[in-house]
Amino acid sequence: QLQLQESGPGLVKPSETLSLTCTVSGGSISSSSYYWGWIRQPPGKGLEWIGSIYYSGSTYYNPSLKSRVTISVDTSKNQFSLKLSSVTAADTAVYYCARPLAVAGTDYGMDVWGQGTTVTVSS
Amino acid sequence: DIQMTQSPSSLSASVGDRVTITCRASQSISSYLNWYQQKPGKAPKLLIYAASSLQSGVPSRFSGSGSGTDFTLTISSLQPEDFATYYCQQSYSTLAFGQGTRLEIK
Numbered sequence: 001q002l003q004l005q006e007s008g009p010g011l012v013k014p015s016e017t018l019s020l021t022c023t024v025s026g027g028s029i030s031s032s033s034y035y036w037g038w039i040r041q042p043p044g045k046g047l048e049w050i051g052s053i054y055y056s057g058s059t060y061y062n063p064s065l066k067s068r069v070t071i072s073v074d075t076s077k078n079q080f081s082l083k084l085s086s087v088t089a090a091d092t093a094v095y096y097c098a099r100p101l102a103v104a105g106t107d108y109g110m111d112v113w114g115q116g117t118t119v120t121v122s123s
Numbered sequence: 124d125i126q127m128t129q130s131p132s133s134l135s136a137s138v139g140d141r142v143t144i145t146c147r148a149s150q151s152i153s154s155y156l157n158w159y160q161q162k163p164g165k166a167p168k169l170l171i172y173a174a175s176s177l178q179s180g181v182p183s184r185f186s187g188s189g190s191g192t193d194f195t196l197t198i199s200s201l202q203p204e205d206f207a208t209y210y211c212q213q214s215y216s217t218l219a220f221g222q223g224t225r226l227e228i229k
Contacts, residue, residue: 046220047210052218061217096167100214103172103173108157108214110159
């Protein structure tokens with residue numbers, strides 16, 4: 001059974017870079033044609049897609065965050081990572097990694113999620 | 124960018140009620156529309172994909188319809204475990220979620 005687990009610092013200072021890793025277990029990150037994704041949810045607010053990465057390294061990002069986001073993949077460790085630079089209090093959120101449902105070669109909604117990790121931006 | 128707008132933003136209903144939530148896209152997204160349920164402190168759960176396909180394991184009281192720009196999620200007979208927040212999401216282009224609909228007990 002595929003499982004995803006986010007990890008990283010729970011507290012980041014303003015103007016610094018937030019770094020999170022998603023470890024995939026129960027399957028290989030490069031065995032299937034998925035765009036693995038990052039989604040976040042500020043306290044009491046809705047879901048925001050951050051960006052996604054293919055196992056080959058191809059990425060696409062939310063235009064509103066694109067200038068600050070880098071997503072990378074390490075197939076040898078079965079992990080993909082998120083870096084968000086120049087963070088402010090507005091970046092405080094629960095961060096989720098997720099994998100989409102693929103049907104006939106097309107990705108649809110995210111059907112496998114990590115449990116989420118809370119990141120607080122504060123000095 | 125494609126914007127997703129849900130209505131209503133909150134809804135009160137009783138067990139056994141039939142409930143409909145709507146989602147509108149700012150431009151046509153064909154049938155690339157997905158619905159999620161989220162309970163407090165938990166990750167979202169995929170309910171419906173491709174506008175009307177029921178995800179494996181999801182009760183049949185949940186259904187989705189629509190194409191183009193207008194979509195609906197219907198719960199035919201509310202159960203106690205259905206009180207949660209629901210989100211639509213388009214996967215036609217760069218992904219985007221609706222703002223959510225909070226379904227509360229009347």
